[in-house]
Amino acid sequence: MIAWSVTRYEKLRELTEDGRLSRDAQQHWPGLADVPESWPLTPFLIQPSVLNAYGADHRRLRGIMDTAFTADRLAKLADNLGDRLPTLLVAFGAPGSGRIIDIRQDFAQVIAAETLCDLFGIPKEQWHEARQAMLELLNPSSEPETAAVQLKNATDLLAGLISSKQQAPGSDLATILSQDPSLTDEERVLALVVTIAGGLPAPTDLITNAVVNLLSNPAQLTALLDGAVEWSEAVEETLRFDSPVQHMPLRYAVHDIDLGDGVVIRRGDPVIMGFGAGGRDPQVHGDTAETFDVHRLNKAHVALGHGVHYCIGAPLGLLTARLALAALFQHFPHLKLAEPVDAMSPLPTFIFNGKTRVPVLL
Numbered sequence: 001m002i003a004w005s006v007t008r009y010e011k012l013r014e015l016t017e018d019g020r021l022s023r024d025a026q027q028h029w030p031g032l033a034d035v036p037e038s039w040p041l042t043p044f045l046i047q048p049s050v051l052n053a054y055g056a057d058h059r060r061l062r063g064i065m066d067t068a069f070t071a072d073r074l075a076k077l078a079d080n081l082g083d084r085l086p087t088l089l090v091a092f093g094a095p096g097s098g099r100i101i102d103i104r105q106d107f108a109q110v111i112a113a114e115t116l117c118d119l120f121g122i123p124k125e126q127w128h129e130a131r132q133a134m135l136e137l138l139n140p141s142s143e144p145e146t147a148a149v150q151l152k153n154a155t156d157l158l159a160g161l162i163s164s165k166q167q168a169p170g171s172d173l174a175t176i177l178s179q180d181p182s183l184t185d186e187e188r189v190l191a192l193v194v195t196i197a198g199g200l201p202a203p204t205d206l207i208t209n210a211v212v213n214l215l216s217n218p219a220q221l222t223a224l225l226d227g228a229v230e231w232s233e234a235v236e237e238t239l240r241f242d243s244p245v246q247h248m249p250l251r252y253a254v255h256d257i258d259l260g261d262g263v264v265i266r267r268g269d270p271v272i273m274g275f276g277a278g279g280r281d282p283q284v285h286g287d288t289a290e291t292f293d294v295h296r297l298n299k300a301h302v303a304l305g306h307g308v309h310y311c312i313g314a315p316l317g318l319l320t321a322r323l324a325l326a327a328l329f330q331h332f333p334h335l336k337l338a339e340p341v342d343a344m345s346p347l348p349t350f351i352f353n354g355k356t357r358v359p360v361l362l
Helices: 009-016 030-034 042-046 056-069 071-091 103-120 124-138 144-167 173-179 185-199 201-215 218-225 231-241 282-288 314-331
Strands: 004-006 100-102 248-253 257-260 263-265 270-273 359-361
Touching (some): 042 248, 071 103, 100 103, 103 173, 103 185, 103 314, 124 185, 144 173, 173 185, 185 201, 201 231, 218 231
Parallel strands (some): 004 270
Antiparallel strands (some): 248 270, 257 263
């Protein structure tokens, strides 16, 4: 398969606002007929979720999900996270203890998964089980039979959650989905699945990448700890410089799109959005585009998407990362990387960007 790759900041913004690009493969990608079912991205591209919907169908699904991210609900989720963070950090051990933890698996991933559990309205006694199901959903076994069991377990858990909210509603995303009569049962479950697909790995890698970059730039970390720079600035610079989502497949041209300079995306052509590259565009950030700097005044990026498919959970993800980083470094102000960054393996994917593990010394 051949696809266009868009990497320039302005072109990314322009095309993500262009109604001539669709995410609906079944309507707008003739090449879908030639894609084997065994291709790893096939389920991701064809599931009838808000991520792949187009036009009025997308507006319907997104409008329902948006109601879970009101200011009041975000404030409550933030309060709950603030209450959990001290317990998690104390459990790691005393500052200066010499203990090594994996900041990705032991900290960032736990926070991201628990925040999703809270958002969904999963009972707290089921959080451990739900976190495991989420991880298996996103990283299934290479054995087909085991992977099928993992998928069934995860979808059964989500379907059961939605069913329970029909009987005992709360103030959470699962309740919103369970109570809307316009949704099918499949759409309800897929709304939670797509929220997991973005809401677990992206915040995990955002927090992890921020830790790596801040520990690699101690003077900038000091400015944050001293209050000279806000933690939100560190989050925004991480999104610009080290975006957790590097490439987002796929969009499809509904009509020919002339980009000028002899470049025409033909109807039916697939397009990959290089959101990570957009933040390092030298036409926007000049000679310092490849430098991490929390003091930078212009932190323009498209790490969270743009246009109608701008990340639904962006406000929650930003809030989660800011609170997590502030709590981590205030509790462990002398945190250090336990290995050189060059020795840390990258994630084996072109979609997400991060390290498979980030050992740190408390």
